[in-house]
Amino acid sequence: MSDTTRTATAEAGSQLEAEVKRRRTFAIISHPDAGKTTLTEKLLLYGGAVQMAGAVKARRKQAHAVSDWMEMEKERGISITSTVLSFDYSGYRINLLDTPGHQDFSEDTYRTLLAADAAVMVLDGARGIQEQTLKLFEVCKRRQIPILTFINKMDRPSLDPFELLEDIEKTLGLETYAVNWPLGNGDRFKGVYDRESGKLHLFERQAHGGKKAVAKEVDPRDQAVAELTDEQTHEEFTEGLELLEAGAELRKEDFSRGKITPVFFGSALSNFGVQLFLDKFLTLAPQPSPRLSEEGTIEPTDDKFRGFIFKIQADMNPRHRDRVAFLRICSGKFRRGMKAKCTRTGQDIKLNYAQQLFAQERVIVEEAFPGDVVGMTNSSNLILGDTLCEGEAVSFEPMPLFSPEHFARINIKDPSRRKHFQKAMDQLCLEGAIQVFFPKDSYARDPIIGAVGVLQFEVVQDRLKNDYRVDIDYERMNFILCRWLEGKEEDIEKFTGSRQTLVCHDLWDKTVCLFPGNWDLDYAKDKNPNLVFRSISQVN
Structure with missing residues (x-):
């Protein structure tokens, strides 16, 4: 190898290492309506990626959220697809994987988490941990994804901050470390105290939070702070700061292993605490991992x-x-x-x-x-x-397919559009938006679609009509369970189930059984001891 080649190789390696260090790739997870899409918009605002944040539940005359681009998202004010938003801020390259907030589209979120190096968990300050948050946390836990927590909507009536920390610790089994601490809540919410700098950040409200909030840094012991709010609120605030010092320390290694979560308080809608969160996130979140x-x-x-x-x-x-x-x-x-x-x-x-x-x-x-x-x-x-x-072939972990819980048979209104329909269904299935099943030993040409949530059926109907000009009706079916069969081919061919069980194959020609209830599943397991019934399959 020549000296010129060695120099070029060393420079390329140095560039690669530097670029890896400045990357931050993360997903945002939450229960519906906790404020995930609003926080996404505000991170873009403070990151300089947009000049004014769009209203999420937008009225017709207002801007729509940047991350909500599909017509149904704009109409309903919900996020139903994952969106990738990349921008540069403060020397870092930020890749924000905005995931569906609606629980009917959680499967898309599960897959997106495979691409993330960290997750931001958004909680509603009035509700704490909710069902969908818990499900998504379990996915992060299995992959040991570090989690930062943003407790949102503190400018509305909220639970006590210590109650919220306790909820995280008891429900998720995570230690917590409050990076900042709120002064008041609801109408009395005035700002947040940054524990690292020892400064209290006071914020002025902005109309709809469309522009950056103006923050003023003061010493929390300043007499002017006590005059900002009532005596009880100020007393609770100062006592809270004293109690925090007796809590857990934030050790980077524990955070990296998913054992402790740094917690931030704020209001995404009003921009309270968003700037602090973004700046701290960059130093806490990991660079791309092996x-x-x-x-x-x-x-x-x-x-x-x-x-x-x-x-x-x-x-x-x-x-x-x-x-x-x-x-x-x-x-x-x-x-x-x-x-x-x-x-x-x-x-x-x-x-x-x-x-x-x-x-x-x-x-x-x-x-x-x-x-x-x-x-x-x-x-x-x-x-x-x-x-x-490049080079030798490698294979990363297979992409999971989760068992649908809702099923419907599709009927095409205009048979002449069948080819367009088939192409559309292939694309929607490969997107992971739905799963398609074809009944065996059936003369029916119309497939069955399976979804994690019923709203997905409406999305399919909407996409087919608007994108492919294919009108359909769908008829809900009584199945609630789906299992992929694994075993010898001859055992699969001899499968015995109840009369209500439907045997199908999926897009990858794997045998799938649809069951109307647990009794039918148990009956099939009893009659087919040589087969394995999988609730999760793989894309291949």
């Missing part, structure tokens, strides 16, 4: 490019019927026009059409680094879970 593969641990600073597809979204631009595969880069450097091998197919793919996405806005990507997420357009040969790599 990834496990079937071939061993992949370090982000490895010079070979590797990444995996964690999401596919069809028709982000309905005028072009496009299909975008979202690629999380795990190691090496992405370069526009480079070739990478798809491990599943063995085919080389030239990566000419990668884009960085900011909601619906797109920018051609010339280069990208570990932690970054790029959208691969013209990606018809890629599916969920595919690995793209």
Whole structure:
């Protein structure tokens, strides 16, 4: 190797290491209506990515949230798809994976968490831990994803701050460390105390929080602070600060292993505490971490490019019927026009059409680094879970398919649109928006769709009509359980179930059974002892 080559290699390695250190890739999780999308908007506002935050539950004359681009999201004021929002702030490259807030679309969130290095858990200060938050926390726990907590809506009547910390500790089994502490709540909420600097940040309310809040830093012992609020609120605040000092310390290693969560108090809607949270997040959150593969641990600073597809979204631009595969880069450097091998197919793919996405806005990507997420357009040969790599083939963990809980049979109103319908269903299935099942030994041409929540049926109906001009009706079915069969082929062929059990195959030709209740599932297990009934499958 020549001296020139050695120098170039060393410089490339130094650049890669520096770019990895400044990446922060995280997902936001919450129960519906805890304020997740509002916090997302405000992080973009303070990060300089937008000049004014859009109202989430927007009226027709107001701006819509940047991350809500689908028509149904705009109409209902809910997030039902995952959105990638990337921007630079304070020397860092931030990749924010905004996940669906509606519980009917939690499966999309589960997959998105596979691409995150950290998670921000948003809680409603009046409610604490709620059902959907608990489910998403369990996914983070299994993957040992570090979690930062933002307790939102403190400018509304809220639970006592210590009650909220206790709720996190008892319900989630996490230690807590309050990074800041609120002065009052509801109408008496005046700001937050930053424990590191020892300063109290007082905020002025902004109309709808559309612009950055004006913060004033003061000493919490200043007499003027006592005059800002009533005696009881001030006394509770000062006593709270004293009690905090007796609590747990924030050790970086415990946070990295998911044993303790730094807790922030604020109001995303009013911009209280958002700036403090963003600045602290950058120093606390981890840089891209090593990834496990079937071939061993992949370090982000490895010079070979590797990444995996964690999401596919069809028709982000309905005028072009496009299909975008979202690629999380795990190691090496992405370069526009480079070739990478798809491990599943063995085919080389030239990566000419990668884009960085900011909601619906797109920018051609010339280069990208570990932690970054790029959208691969013209990606018809890629599916969920595919690995793209340079050099020797590697395979990251397979993408999970979760058991649907709701089922419906589809009826196409105009049979002449069947080809368009079939293409649309393939795309929606590969997106992970729904699952499609085809009954065995049936002459019916219409498939069954399965979903985690019933709202997904409305989304499918809406997407088919608006994106593909296919009108459908759907008929709800009585099945509530879905299990994939594993075993010898001859045992699967001899499967015996109750009369109400329906045997199908999925898009990957795996045998699936739909059951109307637990009795039918238990009956099938008893009659087929050589088979394994899986509630989670894999995309392949």
